[in-house]
Amino acid sequence: MTSEARDGATRSATGPRVLRPDEWDEWYDTLVRAFGGVPETTEERELWRALTPFPRSLGVWEENGGGSGDGGCVGTAGAFDFRLTVPGGASVPTAGVTMVSVRATHRRRGVLTSMMRRQLDDVRAWGEPLAALTASEPDIYGRFGYAAATFGLHAEIDTSRVRLSVPAGTDDVRLRYVDPAATLDMCEAVYARTVPERAGMLARRPGWERLALLDPESGRSGASPLQCVLAERDGEVVGYARFRVRPEWTDRGHNGQVLLQDLTGLDHMSEAALWRFLFGIDLTTTLKVRGRPMDEAWQHLVSDIRRCELRVRDSLYVRLVDxxxxxxxxxxxxxxxxxxxxxxxxxxxxxxxxxxxxxxxxxxxxxxxxxxxxxxxxRELGAAYLGGxxxxxxxxxxxxxxxxxxxxxxxxxxxxxxxxxxxxxxx
Missing domain, CATH: 3.30.1050.10 (SCP2 sterol-binding domain)
Structure with a gap:
């Protein structure tokens, strides 16, 4: 949840200081405004407050502001306490840089630089060798030593024309619809088992699993509420997929879309079973996926890769602090x-x-x-660090x-x- 704005101030601002709980609403409003000012639901806002790492969050306040009057918060930054998988499977303490913004009236005066300076000094003092972020404006963070280290694969697959061949053993996997909230712990257990297997993955702290269930109607764009299927073999849960379906009809018939949110399997067969299911949902002709692994196996199971319309986008930016x-x-x-x-x-x-x-x-x-x-x-070390x-x-x-x-x-x-x-x- 990282936002960026170029530095500046029209009035004098104090240096960054640690956020107090009673300042959170104004601090968060500054961040939301930087993203365009569209209000979030109460559920979203309450979850992000619960996840905010107050001792690791910084605010810049206009002089004589301090959360009230004509001044107030003009800059925000946070650093989640993450553990990131690196090549070899180790889980390394990492500062997850987030919630970064500068008020549009206070640009180009060093607000952002002051927060990045204080934050990296803090990360070093905490003994965390890495910092990482996702960037809505990638050109900003290079000057602070961050570089794109992982990439995500987007696809829009014409499932009316593309066939999927699956590996032996796929038919041993059984799928069933489940309630996403009721089976959250089962899905999290599967996810946790996959974290050490691929660099770039995050070991989820308590509370983070709730993000997967955020499902405001305002964000569905005509799609269904969140749906979930579990993959099981011999009574064991071996995978899951969470998705939405957007029905659409034309004079020629159905033209629905499957919108994949996340998919995780413990082996190639469970993953293949989930992909086959998504390809075959009734009354749909398109499967849209975002931010999947660059080397995911389904690309080698499809009959026509051109009709999958692949695109690549930068994802995690890494900075070596030590x-x-x-x-x-x-x-x-x-x-x-x-x-x-x-x-x-x-x-x-x-x-x-x-x-x-x-x-x-x-x-x-x-x-x-x-x-x-x-x-x-x-920067080059950060780009190459995870092997991507x-x-x-x-x-x-x-x-x-x-x-x-x-x-x-x-x-x-x-x-x-x-x-x-x-x-x-x-x-």
């Missing part, structure tokens, strides 16, 4: 022994040379005076300089990942 700790937290596909000359103007404690030595079992990374093999900024962006591609773009012949190819293979990293939901 280069040494972050690079030690993940593993590497092949052995790496490389000296990185890192540039980090916004967090200068990261600048300098680091020797990274690691393999599929673990890694160490520390300061060194040895000659550098590669030169890059912290190749250091080789960044080198071809001129953003990574090879100082020892062969070092770039070695590091690019080592930094890769078997599965494409994926952010399952926004924040």
């Amino acid at each position: 280069v040494g700790a972050a690079l030690e937290a993940r593993t590497y596909q092949t052995p790496v022994d490389v000296v990185l000359d890192v540039e980090d103007a916004f967090c200068p404690w990261n600048s300098g040379r680091w020797r990274l030595s690691g393999d599929a079992k673990g890694a160490v990374c520390g300061r060194t005076s040895d000659a550098a093999d590669l030169a890059l900024s912290v 962006v190749s250091l080789g591609a960044l080198g071809a773009a001129g953003r990574v300089r090879e100082l020892r012949q062969g070092a770039l190819a070695e590091a690019a293979v080592g930094f890769g990942a078997v599965a494409a990293p994926w952010l399952p939901h926004g924040f």
